[in-house]
Amino acid sequence: MPARSPPTAACCAGAPTTPGRWPTRAGRTPSFRSRCRGCRPSAHPGGLPPEPKRCRKANTDGRLLFAAMLRYLSPRLQKALAALVAGVCVGLVAAALTWLRPEALETAEFWSYDARARYAAAGEAAPSDVVLVDIGESDLENVARNLGESWPWPRALFGHLVSYFSEAGARAVILDIVFQDVRQADDLMELAEALKASGKAVFGVAMPSKVDSARFAEGRWGARLGAYSDRDDGVEAAIALMAHGWKAYLVAEPAGGVRLWLGGKQSAEEVQSVLAYLGREPVLRGVDLAAVHPVELSEAQLAGEASRLILRERHSLEVDSAGFEVSRRAVISPVPVLGARAARLGNILQEAETDGIFRRHQLLVEHEGRLFPSLPLAGFLVGSPGLSPRLEPGALVLGDRRVPIDSEANLTVRFNRRDFDRVSAYDVLRSVAQLGEGEAPRLPPERFKDKFVLVAPAAYALLDVRSTPISDIQPGAEINATVLANLAAGRAVRRASPEVDAAFGLLLALLASLSLVGLWGVTRTLWGALLSTIGALAVALAGAAALSTWLLAAHDYWLALSVPGLGALAASLTTLLAASSLEQRDRRFVQEALGRYTSPVLVRELLSHPEYLSLEWGEVRQISVYFSDIAGFTNFSEQLKPERLVALLNDYLTNMTDIVLEHGGVVDKYIGDAIMAFWGAPLPEPEHAKKAVLAALAMRRRCCELQNRWQAEFGPLVHARAGINSGPAVSGNMGSRHKFNYTVMGDTVNLASRLEGANKPYGTDLMISESCYAHVKDFVETRELDLLAVKGKQKPVTVYEVLAEKGRAEPKALETARAFEKGLALYREARFEEALRAFEEALVLSPDDGPSKTFVERCRHFLAQPPPADWDGVWRMKEK
Numbered sequence: 114m115p116a117r118s119p120p121t122a123a124c125c126a127g128a129p130t131t132p133g134r135w136p137t138r139a140g141r142t143p144s145f146r147s148r149c150r151g152c153r154p155s156a157h158p159g160g161l162p163p164e165p166k167r168c169r170k171a172n173t174d175g176r177l178l179f180a181a182m183l184r185y186l187s188p189r190l191q192k193a194l195a196a197l198v199a200g201v202c203v204g205l206v207a208a209a210l211t212w213l214r215p216e217a218l219e220t221a222e223f224w225s226y227d228a229r230a231r232y233a234a235a236g237e238a239a240p241s242d243v244v245l246v247d248i249g250e251s252d253l254e255n256v257a258r259n260l261g262e263s264w265p266w267p268r269a270l271f272g273h274l275v276s277y278f279s280e281a282g283a284r285a286v287i288l289d290i291v292f293q294d295v296r297q298a299d300d301l302m303e304l305a306e307a308l309k310a311s312g313k314a315v316f317g318v319a320m321p322s323k324v325d326s327a328r329f330a331e332g333r334w335g336a337r338l339g340a341y342s343d344r345d346d347g348v349e350a351a352i353a354l355m356a357h358g359w360k361a362y363l364v365a366e367p368a369g370g371v372r373l374w375l376g377g378k379q380s381a382e383e384v385q386s387v388l389a390y391l392g393r394e395p396v397l398r399g400v401d402l403a404a405v406h407p408v409e410l411s412e413a414q415l416a417g418e419a420s421r422l423i424l425r426e427r428h429s430l431e432v433d434s435a436g437f438e439v440s441r442r443a444v445i446s447p448v449p450v451l452g453a454r455a456a457r458l459g460n461i462l463q464e465a466e467t468d469g470i471f472r473r474h475q476l477l478v479e480h481e482g483r484l485f486p487s488l489p490l491a492g493f494l495v496g497s498p499g500l501s502p503r504l505e506p507g508a509l510v511l512g513d514r515r516v517p518i519d520s521e522a523n524l525t526v527r528f529n530r531r532d533f534d535r536v537s538a539y540d541v542l543r544s545v546a547q548l549g550e551g552e553a554p555r556l557p558p559e560r561f562k563d564k565f566v567l568v569a570p571a572a573y574a575l576l577d578v579r580s581t582p583i584s585d586i587q588p589g590a591e592i593n594a595t596v597l598a599n600l601a602a603g604r605a606v607r608r609a610s611p612e613v614d615a616a617f618g619l620l621l622a623l624l625a626s627l628s629l630v631g632l633w634g635v636t637r638t639l640w641g642a643l644l645s646t647i648g649a650l651a652v653a654l655a656g657a658a659a660l661s662t663w664l665l666a667a668h669d670y671w672l673a674l675s676v677p678g679l680g681a682l683a684a685s686l687t688t689l690l691a692a693s694s695l696e697q698r699d700r701r702f703v704q705e706a707l708g709r710y711t712s713p714v715l716v717r718e719l720l721s722h723p724e725y726l727s728l729e730w731g732e733v734r735q736i737s738v739y740f741s742d743i744a745g746f747t748n749f750s751e752q753l754k755p756e757r758l759v760a761l762l763n764d765y766l767t768n769m770t771d772i773v774l775e776h777g778g779v780v781d782k783y784i785g786d787a788i789m790a791f792w793g794a795p796l797p798e799p800e801h802a803k804k805a806v807l808a809a810l811a812m813r814r815r816c817c818e819l820q821n822r823w824q825a826e827f828g829p830l831v832h833a834r835a836g837i838n839s840g841p842a843v844s845g846n847m848g849s850r851h852k853f854n855y856t857v858m859g860d861t862v863n864l865a866s867r868l869e870g871a872n873k874p875y876g877t878d879l880m881i882s883e884s885c886y887a888h889v890k891d892f893v894e895t896r897e898l899d900l901l902a903v904k905g906k907q908k909p910v911t912v913y914e915v916l917a918e919k920g921r922a923e924p925k926a927l928e929t930a931r932a933f934e935k936g937l938a939l940y941r942e943a944r945f946e947e948a949l950r951a952f953e954e955a956l957v958l959s960p961d962d963g964p965s966k967t968f969v970e971r972c973r974h975f976l977a978q979p980p981p982a983d984w985d986g987v988w989r990m991k992e993k
Contacts, residue, residue: 200626207680208615240598247571272307281558284496288316289569317461335376351419355449381407429483459491514603618677622684731845736793749829776808794844802888836868867903876963896930
């Protein structure tokens with residue numbers, strides 16, 4: 114054989130080749146299996162072509178296989194698949210919307226969340242470690258009447274409150290009040306000293322998103338007052354200036370220390386006026402005011418405003434906010450001297466959701482590159498000495514507590530009942546006075562030990578109210594108290610991620626779709642289907658609502674409900690449309706498939722339950738099969754003209770078919786004069802054998818009734834023989850893709866056909882098998898005929914002749930049957946002489962009894978030629 118040379122041309126698929134080398138993939142040996150079907154060895158020099166790219170036809174193999182699989186699915190699986198596709202499509206849309214969280218749908222989600230939050234709050238008592246001190250109408254009246262002070266109260270009164278709670282051992286004293294107005298310096302200093310002595314006082318600072326710069330414009334004129342080598346001394350001097358409502362500035366000196374500047378004035382004259390006052394009052398000591406002159410401050414000097422420096426240095430947090438988008442805020446500074454003496458300041462301005470409801474609380478805001486806490490967080494930090502907060506992905510870590518927050522440092526508030534521990538501010542002031550007078554206080558100090566005390570206005574004219582999930586009108590102080598309790602407990606509502614919400618929406622849509630298909634498969638009426646649909650949808654939505662409510666109440670977990678619920682509703686409607694479309698298709702198919710060979714009642718039943726009719730593949734059913742044939746049909750068909758024969762057959766088949774349909778059977782086919790019918794498919798029928806036998810008896814009677822008319826009109830005597838067998842068989846549409854029929858197949862069917870033919874040698878007209886006999890023995894009179902092995906079968910079956918329904922058989926026929934059965938018992942014992950006499954006695958009773966004649970001949974045969982010693986009494990037929 115000559116050596117093959119490597120190819121030099123391109124393969125038919127377009128893969129180039131290299132002379133001297135066979136093209137392979139990753140060193141694999143080329144093979145015909147990996148090549149395109151269009152490649153043939155003969156098309157290439159040397160026999161083996163290079164390995165080409167996959168051909169277009171190969172790329173479609175997967176799609177063709179999938180289409181073929183769909184083609185052969187049962188109706189139920191087709192509906193399940195349609196529901197799955199519908200659920201997936203709608204579920205994916207719901208998942209996408211849940212993940213995107215558009216504002217329009219967030220409103221619906223907020224509404225559902227609020228309902229769940231109210232339920233969860235009802236089972237949660239207010240925290241016991243927070244005490245609310247209300248300044249209500251009665252407090253304003255009592256202070257005005259007894260102390261002669263109207264609102265706003267002197268700052269000294271708040272100093273008494275702070276001192277009382279601090280001395281009582283409170284963890285923190287939180288004043289939910291912004292002190293911005295400058296009053297008497299002595300009054301301010303009294304509160305400032307109380308704040309300094311307490312070391313536990315916190316009050317609010319307003320940090321809005323933006324500030325009207327014109328309103329807070331600073332003058333550029335000021336004066337240099339003095340230098341301080343110790344920065345703390347400079348800060349104290351600045352505080353003394355600020356106590357009188359003047360602006361102070363601290364500028365670092367190159368050699369160390371700070372220089373104090375007076376500033377914020379619009380002109381030199383205003384500066385001179387302040388200097389004149391300072392010359393009269395001992396506000397600052399050690400400052401030679403004679404050498405001080407008004408000057409215009411530079412930008413560097415203006416940047417050293419003392420109140421801002423104190424705010425940044427004393428009240429900001431050393432927290433790394435990388436990865437968080439903390440909102441930037443301006444500051445409306447409180448009275449500087451108070452801000453300087455407070456243990457901490459906390460932001461009091463919070464923004465509501467787009468629908469105006471306060472569900473979240475921003476714990477941290479940014480100002481000039483530094484982070485500042487909200488009022489509740491500031492109070493918690495003061496009440497937890499030594500604790501250093503830090504930010505981690507998705508949480509604010511407070512010691513051993515991890516408080517869930519979002520990317521903007523928002524805490525979703527876990528609301529509780531509004532049964533807070535409340536006291537009256539006036540009662541506290543009375544308790545202060547009572548202690549000073551040596552009396553027992555109205556409110557004992559022990560009540561506030563180790564508690565967070567929050568002081569806030571509660572009078573209607575002063576009340577700061579918000580809308581929350583649990584109330585349309587809730588004081589802001591209660592919200593702050595709730596947030597404070599959340600921080601102390603290390604808990605907050607954690608909203609599920611968009612991915613989790615999306616997965617839940619997809620799952621709920623799929624469950625709704627599949628459950629609807631399952632329910633539609635077992636309901637029998639339209640109203641039942643509609644009610645089951647509504648019920649299933651209600652159960653699915655109620656289950657989702659119960660799950661999400663339980664997660665919120667028990668685990669502080671916010672799982673989306675509105676969009677997944679709407680997705681489940683949309684998936685249900687889509688599923689119904691898809692299932693309805695397939696249902697209509699199935700109904701049309703059933704009508705076309707069964708309308709020609711079954712009863713209208715059966716067709717209507719199948720239209721209601723198309724799952725009983727397997728449209729694409731077979732199902733194993735317990736059935737009874739009937740075969741009948743006209744005796745001697747071949748002979749008289751030759752005697753009749755074709756048109757006369759057709760007329761006779763049509764009349765005969767019509768009458769017999771009517772009886773089959775009346776008894777709930779299905780006519781499978783006509784084979785000339787033969788009829789094949791069955792019971793038990795496609796509709797399950799527990800009494801299939803009884804109905805088949807009763808139908809056969811009715812057909813025999815009808816045939817007897819019409820014999821004379823048929824003989825007079827057509828000539829021949831019409832007599833039919835029938836066989837019935839019961840057992841499992843495969844039912845379904847069988848045939849080719851171009852033409853198929855609904856039929857039954859299997860050994861049960863074959864035996865029924867053989868039994869019909871077995872009537873001829875026995876001279877009977879209705880023979881049934883032992884399996885059929887087991888079902889009907891209580892309803893009909895029978896006699897056992899033989900132990901018979903039909904042609905093609907080795908296993909024998911006991912066969913019976915059906916005489917009549919119970920109570921309708923003639924006495925002579927029953928007597929003959931009993932005599933025959935006596936002979937049959939002797940026959941099986943091989944006592945052929947005695948059996949012969951018994952069969953002859955039966956013939957005396959009924960000279961035309963076919964089975965007795967048959968066994969008389971057999972007995973004579975075995976008397977002449979005895980059977981072998983292992984004879985089992987089985988008669989094996991040689992013909993069909």
